[in-house]
Amino acid sequence: MGRSPCCEKAHTNKGAWTKEEDQRLIDYIRRHGEGCWRSLPKAAGLLRCGKSCRLRWINYLRPDLKRGNFTEEEDELIIKLHSLLGNKWSLIAGRLPGRTDNEIKNYWNTHIKRKLISRGIDPQTHRPLESTPAATAPTAAPTPAPATTNIDFRSSPAPLPVAEIALMSSTLDYGFKGLNGIVKTKCDSVEDNNCTTSGMTTDEESQEELNLDLSIGLVRNNNNDNHHSKKSTQALIFNGAESKLQQAPGVCLCCQLGFQSSDGFCRNCQNRDGFFRFYRQIDSS
DNA sequence: AACAGCCCCAACCGCGACAGG
DNA sequence: CCCTGTCGCGGTTGGGGCTGT
Structure with missing residues (x-):
């Protein structure tokens, strides 16, 4: 019979x-x-469900949204x-x-898919359209990669999850340092889809590097660190966005209203990955 | 000008993940 | 360990705008 609705719909x-x-x-x-x-809807006097409010804010009303056309650089980065x-x-x-997941998803489905197809690339596999799975698929199940390895995305049956890439990078001490400087993805071009990772050996200078700079924070299992519930966090700072926004917890509505736990934060202040979700606008004056 | 078909994107839906009780 | 509530993600939809006839 399915689950109950997320909110009172009447x-x-x-x-x-x-x-x-x-x-x-x-x-x-x-x-x-x-x-x-x-x-939130009730408190704000809105006849909407919370889900709808969240979506509206994230996808449309947030002040840091860029809006407008995607640039060629953004296109290539998305690809x-x-x-x-x-x-x-x-x-x-x-x-x-400044871009939202919904916006990128829409843009992918309406523009980039077509763009890739016109280039003769399968938008799902990023392989040439004419190639058959039998011709490109690996013949045996992939074995776990060594600490530093070449990953040939041409032969990967599916895109590698970022965490998997990070794990293979073997730089776990306190946490992932981020993919910046750990896994450098190299593509000869989008067209030939010849992507590998470091330490590559061939034509390094001539190949374009894609610095993902994906900062990943791991949960630190340290009881002394009670800053935020059971989990401590590492900052997840995105390029560009951090110029005005600094990691600073504590603008969650629950916390504002005094519903937070004894350590000062509620779980809404934190993503499930352990990152802070709330940023305080830094006064630019 | 009117209509039909297409395109785009904001919004919705269903589900998985997770935390707390 | 199970149940419930909530959040966030990815897939899908539908309505308004645009374009061609």
Whole structure:
């Protein structure tokens, strides 16, 4: 019979948002910060479900959204990231400041897919369209890669999850240092889809490097670190976005209203990966 | 001008992950 | 360990705008 609805639907609006609804949501989040989406609509006087409010804010109202056309550089970055990450739109969006996962997903489906097909590339596999799976698929199940290895994405049956790449990088001490400087992805070109990772041996100077700079934080298992619930965090700072935004917890609505736990934060302040979700606007004056 | 078909994107839906009780 | 509530992600949809006839 499926799950129960995410919220009371009898008295909620659906469909396009009005300017008045937008303004209410903006005003409320300005005053109280993001978070606690479930209770936000009622508190903000909106006849919407929390999910809808969250989506509207994240995809449309957030002040740091770039909007407007994608640049050629963004196009290429999306293509490269997609070849590595697959349809992990939120991860891809994390590398494009001011762009949302929804926006990138839409753009992929409407523009980039077509662009790749016109180049003769399969948008899902990033392989030439005419190539058959039998011709390119590995003959045996892949064995675990050594610490530093070449990863040939041409022969990968599916895009490698970023965590898997990081694990293979063998730089785990306290946590992942991030892929920056650990795994350098090299592509001869998007067209030939000849992507490998460091330490590559051939034509390094002539190949374009894609510095993913994906900073990944691991949960540190340290009881003394009680800054944020059971999990401590490492900052996840994206290029571009960090110029005005610094990691700073504590603008979650729950926390604002005093619902936080004894350590000062509620779970809404933190992503499941252990990263802070809330950023405090740094006064630029 | 009117209509049909297409395109795009904002919004919705379902599900998995996770935390807390 | 199980159940429930919540969040966030990825896939899908539908309506408005655009273009061609």
